Structure formats: structure tokens, C-alpha cells
Amino acid sequence: MTQPARIACLVAAFALPGVLSACRAAPPAAEIEQPVILAVTSPAHLQDPPWLQQTATRAGGRLRFRAAISPDTAAFVLSCSATDTGCGQTIARLRSQPGVRLVEPDQKVRVP
Amino acid sequence: MTLTRLPALLALSLLGLHALPAAAQAESARVIVKYRNGDAMAVAASAQVQGVSAAASQLGVRAGVALRGKRFVAPTTQVVVADGMSSRALADQLMRQGLVEYAEPDLKAQAMATAGDPMYNNQWYLQSAQFAAIRADQAWDVTTGSSGVVVAVLDTGVRPNHPDLTGKFLPGYDFISEDPNGGFATANDGDGRDPDPADPGDWDASVAGSRSSWHGTRVSGVLAAQTNNSLGVAGVAQQSRILPVRVLGVVGGYVSDIVAGMRWAAGLPVPGVPDNANPARVLNLSFGGQSECSQTYQSAINDINARGATIVAAAGNFTGPVLSPGNCSGLLTVAGVRHTGSKVGYSSLGPQVGISAPAGNCVNLANNQECIYRIDTTTNVGTTSPGADGYTSSTNPNGNVGTSFAAPQVSGVAALMLALNPNLQAAEVIARIKAGARGFPASDPQQPGLPVCPTVGATGSSTEGQCLCTTSTCGAGLLDASAAVGLARNPMARIAALPASVTPGAVLTLDATSSGAMPGATVQSYAWSLSGTAGTLTSPAQSTTNLALPTAGSYTVTLTVTDSNGRTDQQQTTVQAVSPAPPPASGGGGGGGAFGWVGLAGLLGAAYAARRSSRSVTAQALPPR
Numbered sequence: 001m002t003q004p005a006r007i008a009c010l011v012a013a014f015a016l017p018g019v020l021s022a023c024r025a026a027p028p029a030a031e032i033e034q035p036v037i038l039a040v041t042s043p044a045h046l047q048d049p050p051w052l053q054q055t056a057t058r059a060g061g062r063l064r065f066r067a068a069i070s071p072d073t074a075a076f077v078l079s080c081s082a083t084d085t086g087c088g089q090t091i092a093r094l095r096s097q098p099g100v101r102l103v104e105p106d107q108k109v110r111v112p
Numbered sequence: 113m114t115l116t117r118l119p120a121l122l123a124l125s126l127l128g129l130h131a132l133p134a135a136a137q138a139e140s141a142r143v144i145v146k147y148r149n150g151d152a153m154a155v156a157a158s159a160q161v162q163g164v165s166a167a168a169s170q171l172g173v174r175a176g177v178a179l180r181g182k183r184f185v186a187p188t189t190q191v192v193v194a195d196g197m198s199s200r201a202l203a204d205q206l207m208r209q210g211l212v213e214y215a216e217p218d219l220k221a222q223a224m225a226t227a228g229d230p231m232y233n234n235q236w237y238l239q240s241a242q243f244a245a246i247r248a249d250q251a252w253d254v255t256t257g258s259s260g261v262v263v264a265v266l267d268t269g270v271r272p273n274h275p276d277l278t279g280k281f282l283p284g285y286d287f288i289s290e291d292p293n294g295g296f297a298t299a300n301d302g303d304g305r306d307p308d309p310a311d312p313g314d315w316d317a318s319v320a321g322s323r324s325s326w327h328g329t330r331v332s333g334v335l336a337a338q339t340n341n342s343l344g345v346a347g348v349a350q351q352s353r354i355l356p357v358r359v360l361g362v363v364g365g366y367v368s369d370i371v372a373g374m375r376w377a378a379g380l381p382v383p384g385v386p387d388n389a390n391p392a393r394v395l396n397l398s399f400g401g402q403s404e405c406s407q408t409y410q411s412a413i414n415d416i417n418a419r420g421a422t423i424v425a426a427a428g429n430f431t432g433p434v435l436s437p438g439n440c441s442g443l444l445t446v447a448g449v450r451h452t453g454s455k456v457g458y459s460s461l462g463p464q465v466g467i468s469a470p471a472g473n474c475v476n477l478a479n480n481q482e483c484i485y486r487i488d489t490t491t492n493v494g495t496t497s498p499g500a501d502g503y504t505s506s507t508n509p510n511g512n513v514g515t516s517f518a519a520p521q522v523s524g525v526a527a528l529m530l531a532l533n534p535n536l537q538a539a540e541v542i543a544r545i546k547a548g549a550r551g552f553p554a555s556d557p558q559q560p561g562l563p564v565c566p567t568v569g570a571t572g573s574s575t576e577g578q579c580l581c582t583t584s585t586c587g588a589g590l591l592d593a594s595a596a597v598g599l600a601r602n603p604m605a606r607i608a609a610l611p612a613s614v615t616p617g618a619v620l621t622l623d624a625t626s627s628g629a630m631p632g633a634t635v636q637s638y639a640w641s642l643s644g645t646a647g648t649l650t651s652p653a654q655s656t657t658n659l660a661l662p663t664a665g666s667y668t669v670t671l672t673v674t675d676s677n678g679r680t681d682q683q684q685t686t687v688q689a690v691s692p693a694p695p696p697a698s699g700g701g702g703g704g705g706a707f708g709w710v711g712l713a714g715l716l717g718a719a720y721a722a723r724r725s726s727r728s729v730t731a732q733a734l735p736p737r
Contacts, residue, residue, distance in 0.1 A: 035292040037368050037408045046383075067289035067305065067368055068383035070375055070415075073408065075368030077292045102407050106292075109401040110364035 034087035035066065035106035036078045041099050043071040055100065059093035060084075066106075075106050141202035142182075142218040145171065146189045146557075168192045174211050177202065191218055200240075207243060207453070210554035216241070227252075227339050227346035231503065234488050235346060236451065237470035237521065242485075243553060243590075244453040244470050246521055248348050250594035251528055256339070257351035258531035263335060263523055264377035264392035266370065267328030267399070269311030269358035271492045274329060274501040276337045276344040277354070282390045284309035284356035287373040288365060298361040305385060309356040315496040316363055326492040328356065330504060330512060331398050333490030335520035336527070344503055345488050348524025348593070351531065355392050360399060367401075371412045374423075378416040393530050396523040397425040397443075398516035400435025400460075409437040417442050422530075422538040424523040426515040428460035431577055433568050439464045444542045446522050447586045448472070448515040450578070451485040454556040455565055457577040459515050461585045462568040467545055468552075468581060469521045469591040472513025475558075483511025487518075525593045529600035533630035536600060544599040549589030552581040603629040603675035605683040613688040620659045620687065622669060627655070629675040639672040645689070661689040 045051050046068075056063040056078070066075040078094070080087035086105065094103045147167060167190060168181030182191035194202055199217035206215035217240075227238070227249075238248040262282060272281055286306050288299040296302055301312045313324035332354050337347035359365045359373040376382045379391030395416065413423055423443035428435035438445040438460075448459035448471025455461060456473050474483035486504070489512055493502045504512035526541050536544070556562045565579035565586065583589070608623035627635050640652040645665030651657040661667055668686045 033292060035366065035368070037371075037406075039408070039411075066292060067372065068385070069368055069372045069408070070412075071381060071383060073371075073411075074383075075289070075366065102411075104367075104406050104408055106366050106368045107401055107403060107406075108298075108364050108366050109360070109370065109399055 030082050031079045032082045032084070032087065034078045034080065034091070036076050036087070036091065036094075037069065037073060037102070037104045037106050038063070038076050038094070038100065039073040039102035041072075041101050045099050046072065046074055051099070055097045056094065058097055059090050061087065061090040061094065072101070141194045141197045141199045142191060143193075143199055143203045143206065143215050144189060144191055144218050145206060145215045146213040147171075148213050171206075171211060175206060175209055177205070204243075204550055207553040207555075208551050214557040216243075227350075228342060229337075229339060229344055229346045230342065231345045231488050234486075234506070236485060237472075237487060238346060238348065242451040242470075244449045244451050244468075246348075246469060246525070246591045246593045247595075248521075248524070248593040251525070251597040252350065254594075254597050255528050255532050257336075257349040257524075257528050259351050259353050261349070261352050261394070261527045261530045261534070262355050262390050262392040263349060263352050263394040263396060263527050264355040264357050264374075265328055265332050265335065265396050265398075265520075266357045266359050266373050266377065267331055267396075268314050268325060268360045269309045269328050270332055270354070270356040271326065271329045271490075271498060271501055272310050272356075274333075274490050274492070276341070276490050276501075276503075277329070277332055278338060280332070280336055280338065280352075280354045282353050282355045283307065284358065285373070285376060285385060285388070286310075286358040287369045287376070287385075288358060288361045289369055292366075298363065298365065300362050307386075309358040311358065311492075311498070313494060313497050314360065314362050323495050324492070324497075326494075327360070327398070327516065328358070329501075330489045330491050331396060331516060331520045332356070333503075334487060334517050335396060335524050337490055344490060348521055349527035349531075352524070352527040353390075355388070355390055364399075364401075367406060367408060370397075370399075371408050374412050374416060378419045378421040380415055380419065391419070391421070393421055393534070394523050394526045395421055395423045396520050397423065397437060398519045400426060400428045400438050402430065402433075403436045405436050405440035410440050410442075413437070413440050413442045417538045420537055422526050422541045424519050424526060426519040427462075427465050429458045429514050429516075430460050431458055432460060434460050434462045434464045442538070444522060444526075444545065445587070446515060446519045446591075447581075448513075448518045449581065449586070449590065450556070450558075452556045452558055453553040453581070453590055454559065454562055455579050455581050455586055456513075458513075459518075461565055461581075463584055465585065465587040466542065467522060467549055467587040467591050468589070469518040471515045471518040472511065474508055474511050474513065476508065479509055480507050482506055483508050483513070486511035486513055488512060489517065521593075522591055525591060525596050528593065528597050532597060533600045535628050535630060536604065540604055541600075544602070545591070545596045546588035548592050548595030548599050549587070550592050550595070551589050552583075552586065554580070556580065601630050601677070602679045602681045603627065603633065603635055603673050605671045605673040605681040607669070607671050607683050607685050610685060610687055613690045614661060616661060616664045616689045616691055618661050618689065620661065621656060622649075622659055622671075623656050624671050624673065625655045627671075627673045627681075629677075629679075633675040633677050633679075635673050636676050637674045639674075641670045641672070642667060643670070644668040644686070659687075661687065664689050664691045 062079040064077040068074050078087050080090035091103050165181045168179045172179030177194050179192045184190045203215040240247045286309050289304045315324045316322040336349045336352045337345045339346040339350040357373040357377050359370045372382050377392045425438040425445050427438050427447040444466040447465040447468045448456045449468045450456045450473040472487040473485045491504050493499045606626045638655050640649050648660040670684045672682050674680045
């Protein structure tokens with residue numbers, strides 16, 4: 001997916017969650033995906049897809065919106081290099097970006 | 113209680129009678145004790161030497177209570193009496209001291225209006241006969257709850273038309289969003305978030321023989337099943353309504369969806385989801401994962417507490433450290449005990465546990481035998497998709513047990529307390545539940561030689577199976593609904609936040625104007641007192657006063673408020689007066705002064721936060737067992 005297309009999808013995802021499925025594209029073979037929870041210092045950042053994408057790019061990854069948690073926190077799917085196990089290094093870099101308050105892996109609590 | 117005597121109690125119940133402690137009728141304690149085989153007291157009892165007094169007298173000396181022996185009900189089993197205490201208090205004391213094989217109040221059968229549900233007789237954990245039972249029957253004499261107190265069940269959703277939950281459910285929400293890799297395998301209902309919290313089943317189609325758990329329906333029944341409706345089971349919070357919040361689907365649920373559901377349940381906004389018109393005062397979390405408390409969980413818990421909602425979480429069924437979010441702060445975490453009060457083998461444990469409650473223990477282990485001390489509740493009988501609504505099984509291996517079902521007992525008690533006193537804040541609900549807890553037994557009559565529960569290390573171990581609870585492993589004690597409801601009526605002493613430290617010579621204003629009382633009562637008086645370093649209180653009988661801290665030291669302030677019913681409550685806080693640190697010995701590097709300890713603490717905090725956040729974790733299953 002091209003960068004403009006990604007941004008367009010991110011914008012659309014906030015405006016109309018139903019289009020998310022149309023935006024989905026399998027990550028390139030050299031990438032993996034990690035569900036994450038991202039909190040920002042200002043709720044406005046979550047309403048600013050270009051800011052989100054630029055922030056992710058600076059960290060070496062890409063973000064795809066999944067679900068809202070609160071006005072300043074949301075769930076995303078983070079794409080990163082396949083050599084970055086669990087996107088650990090990308091998450092660390094993402095944490096250090098201005099405007100980012102928190103990044104955590106989004107765990108699945110399992111029920112037998 | 114020995115199993116052989118259980119039928120007698122059941123027979124009483126079947127006759128429509130309910131057993132009340134004799135203490136409710138008289139001031140003197142009257143308790144049945146069984147002396148240990150081989151013990152000198154048992155020898156004396158067997159011989160029944162010197163009439164009926166010898167064994168009882170020996171027991172009294174050891175217990176430090178003036179006991180008088182009464183009739184023997186078996187060769188080594190005797191009724192003993194004492195003045196000045198209740199039967200329950202005496203029985204609990206003897207059990208805690210481990211002086212006898214068992215001690216129980218000598219019950220007097222009395223007709224009483226109680227839960228008329230046909231399965232109530234099996235709901236031993238709600239009643240008062242078993243050592244670990246929560247005594248909800250006694251609490252119901254004070255309150256059966258209020259429909260105005262909403263309890264959120266964050267779980268797999270519910271079967272909305274279960275006849276024993278009719279009229280209980282408020283409009284809830286399904287928070288399970290699309291899976292990270294696309295599709296709705298977790299949601300199992302063909303879509304993402306929506307206003308329908310119905311449980312479509314959580315069986316895993318990729319695993320042969322996988323069955324749906326109907327976990328949310330089971331938790332709901334324990335919490336607040338319709339009671340006295342001549343149907344099924346009784347719930348702890350009989351009048352409360354349930355806010356079903358679906359956050360767990362096939363093979364569990366994501367923390368992101370769980371936290372969004374928690375926030376919404378308490379009335380906090382979640383973008384894209386309509387506001388919750390019925391915010392919950394209590395949130396029940398009967399799930400967990402094997403990880404440290406995440407910042408996402410902790411932040412949500414802090415925000416929810418600030419909204420006045422109490423959060424109750426199950427400790428987990430993994431025999432080791434408490435699961436997350438039960439290991440977070442600001443909530444009440446529940447471990448599981450057997451009917452005798454010892455920790456049930458599967459329950460997780462550790463310092464984060466705040467209280468223990470019955471979680472179910474079968475005693476019989478073979479298939480198709482009765483699971484004796486199970487937690488009966490509502491469920492659905494469909495193996496995968498929903499089938500008929502029904503009740504949990506009475507036999508192994510499907511008898512209903514797990515800390516998942518201890519937690520809603522605590523949530524139900526919290527709801528009863530809030531029905532009586534809706535002015536309680538979350539921390540006050542938790543403090544009163546803990547304060548009302550009964551002590552753990554010093555021994556388990558069914559398991560002589562049972563070890564004391566070990567300290568659970570940060571990394572945990574797998575050696576903490578069935579064991580004798582301590583306050584550092586199983587919380588403050590055994591849940592006591594009756595005591596907690598009684599404490600809910602007390603006023604609330606509240607001291608406005610103070611700085612943790614000041615410099616000597618400072619004068620602080622102490623403010624208790626936010627103190628309160630239950631509806632219908634008012635705060636009548638304030639009393640401030642000071643201990644520790646000598647200081648000065650200017651107006652120790654006013655709602656606000658000044659505290660002078662003339663010298664360096666630790667100043668402990670106690671506030672006692674008394675309400676118009678004559679009930680009291682206390683709060684205590686400590687302030688440190690610390691002399692400024694001398695300037696550092698300069699060795700160059702000037703210009704860094706602004707950094708100082710604050711900056712270093714910030715760096716350390718950031719490092720700690722980073723460590724917490726980056727720790728690799730593995731999500732694990734919790735309930736149901």
C-alpha cells in the first residue's frame with residue numbers, strides 16, 4: 001500500500017470504521033504485525049492521521065487503527081521489520097517520539 | 113463440619129427452616145467442638161471423666177476462655193459454652209488457634225424468611241454454617257440491595273433471556289472489535305463493537321471438543337440472580353441490576369477491548385461508542401492474564417476509582433502469582449478458599465490479594481461423583497452455540513468452581529453496601545470489606561498438617577497449592593457479608609490531601625469537610641489528635657484545623673468523626689517535616705543544579721516505566737476451571 005493510500009485509509013478509519021476491511025493489506029513479507037495500545041499526550045493527536053503516520057514512520061513502523069479506548073488512547077496494529085521480534089525495537093523507538101505517552105503490546109487475555 | 117453431618121443441615125433446609133447462630137438469641141456462646149484424636153482433651157472427653165467439665169476446662173485454659181462443658185453429642189464431640197462472646201466468635205477463635213478438629217456454633221433452627229429458590233439449599237457459600245461461608249443470609253436481614261446500584265460484569269456477554277436473570281440486565285455493550293489480522297474470530301458474532309452484549313458462545317472451532325463456557329452468565333448468577341422467585345439459585349446482591357459488557361470472546365479478549373469496556377462501564381467516554389446511561393458503581397473482572405499490571409490497566413483503574421466505582425478482580429486459578437489486572441493497585445483482588453477456609457489449591461495468591469471468598473472445592477474428585485462444595489449458578493446448556501438456559505452441574509468434572517465465582521460474591525457484597533450507603537467511595541468500600549473480614553483458620557480439620565501458604569516471589573513458583581492462608585498471601589481474611597454491610601453504615605472520615613513532606617516550622621491546614629455519612633445521617637463531631645513528633649493542633653474539635661510542625665520528624669494525624677447515629681470512623685495520615693538537604697559538595701560540573709533529585713527521580717521513574725512496559729509477557733488463561 002502506498003503512503004498516501006495508507007494515510008487515506010487511516011483518515012477513513014477514523015471517519016468510518018466500516019471501511020477498515022477495505023484498507024487492510026497483508027504486510028510485506030519482510031514485515032510482521034504487533035497489536036499495540038498507544039496513548040498520546042493530547043487527544044488531538046489521535047484525530048490527526050498524518051501526525052500518527054509520521055510518528056510511526058520515524059520509529060520505523062506503520063500504524064493501523066483498530067479500536068478506541070479513551071479520548072487519548074487507542075488500539076493499533078503496528079507493522080515493523082520481521083527482524084524486530086515482537087516489534088520490540090520499534091515499540092521502544094515509538095515510545096520516545098514527542099507526543100507519545102505510552103506504547104504497550106496489546107495482550108490477549110485467554111479463556112480456556 | 114464433617115461431611116457426615118451435612119445431611120442434617122440439608123434436612124433442616126429442606127424443611128423450610130434456616131439455621132441461625134444461637135448467639136443471635138442469647139449473649140452466651142454455645143459451640144460444638146470435636147477434640148482431636150489422641151489429644152489429652154479427647155482422652156478426657158472419651159472417658160467423660162469428672163462429668164462433662166474436664167475436657168472443656170482443659171480447652172478453656174488453652175484458649176484463654178472460661179469454657180463450661182455441656183452434653184456430649186459423640187464420644188469426643190461436645191457442646192461448650194462461654195459468656196461474653198458470640199457463638200461465632202468463639203468458634204472462630206478455637207478454629208484459628210487450632211485447638212480442636214473443628215468448632216462450630218451450636219445452631220438453633222428457626223423459621224425465617226430467606227431465599228426461597230429451590231437450589232438455595234446447595235448454595236452453602238451464601239449461608240453461615242460452613243467456616244468460609246460469606247453469611248449473606250445475615251446481611252440480607254439488613255439489606256437485599258437496590259436496583260439503583262449497577263454492577264458491571266465484564267465477561268463473555270450474557271444469555272439475555274435466562275429466566276433466573278429476568279429483568280436484571282441493563283442495556284450493555286459488545287466491545288470486542290475486529291481482530292488485528294482481520295475478521296471477527298474472537299467476536300464470533302460477525303461484527304465488531306455493537307450494542308448487543310449477548311454471548312454467542314466462545315468455543316474454539318479449531319480445537320476438537322471445545323465447548324462454550326457461558327462464563328458471563330455464570331458470573332451474573334452468582335452476583336445477582338433473581339431471588340425468591342421459586343426458580344434456580346439466589347444471588348448475593350438480590351436487587352442489583354447487571355450491566356453486561358462483552359469483552360471476552362473466542363480464546364479470550366484483548367486488553368484494549370477490556371479497558372475500553374471498563375471505562376465505558378464506569379461512565380467514562382469511549383470514542384465511537386454511545387455514552388453509558390447507567391454507570392456502574394461496581395465492576396466485576398473475573399479474568400486475567402499472566403503479566404505485570406500494564407500502564408493501560410492502571411490508568412483506567414485510577415480514572416474509574418475517581419468516578420467512584422469499585423473494581424473487583426479474581427486472583428486467578430494458576431496456583432502462583434496473582435494475574436493481571438488483579439495485580440494492579442486500586443482494586444480489590446479475590447483469592448479462593450475451600451469451605452474450611454484454607455486456600456483452595458488452584459487459587460492464585462500473593463500480596464496483591466485483598467480478600468478471600470469461597471471459590472468451590474469438590475472434595476470428591478472422581479468423575480460423576482457429586483462436587484460437594486461447588487458454586488451453583490446460572491448457565492446455558494449449549495455445547496457450542498446457545499441452547500436452553502439452565503444451571504451448572506452438580507457433579508464432576510463440571511461442578512462450577514474457580515476464583516471467577518469468588519469475585520462476584522465480593523462484588524455482590526460491595527453492591528449491598530452501596531445500597532445501604534451510596535456515599536461510600538471506592539477505597540472506603542474496599543477498606544470496609546477488609547475490616548469486616550474474619551480471620552483465617554490456623555488449621556484445616558480435613559487436612560491435618562496442611563502447610564502455611566508460602567510467600568510468592570516475583571517470579572512465582574508452583575508450590576502454593578492447598579495451604580493455610582495468611583494475610584500476606586490471601587488478603588485481609590474471609591469475606592463476611594454481614595460484617596461488611598454493618599460497617600457500610602459508619603460515617604466516612606476524610607482528610608483532604610496533604611503534602612507528603614514539608615520543612616520544619618511549616619503550618620498545614622487540615623481539612624475534613626469532605627467527611628460524610630450514610631443517607632439520613634449527618635456528621636455531628638470531629639476530633640483531631642496527633643501522635644509522633646510533638647506539634648500543635650489549633651482547633652482539634654472543628655472540621656478544619658491548623659497543624660504546626662515545629663521540628664523535623666514524623667507527625668501522624670488521626671481524625672475521628674461521629675455521625676448522628678453515634679457511629680464513628682477514623683482516618684489517619686502522616687506528614688514528614690524534613691530539613692532541607694545541605695548544598696552538595698561542589699566538585700565542578702556547575703550548571704546542573706536544576707536537575708537535582710527531582711530530575712534523577714524522574715529518570716529512575718522513566719527507566720522503571722520502560723522496564724515495566726517492555727517486559728515480555730505471555731497471555732494465559734484464567735477462568736473458568
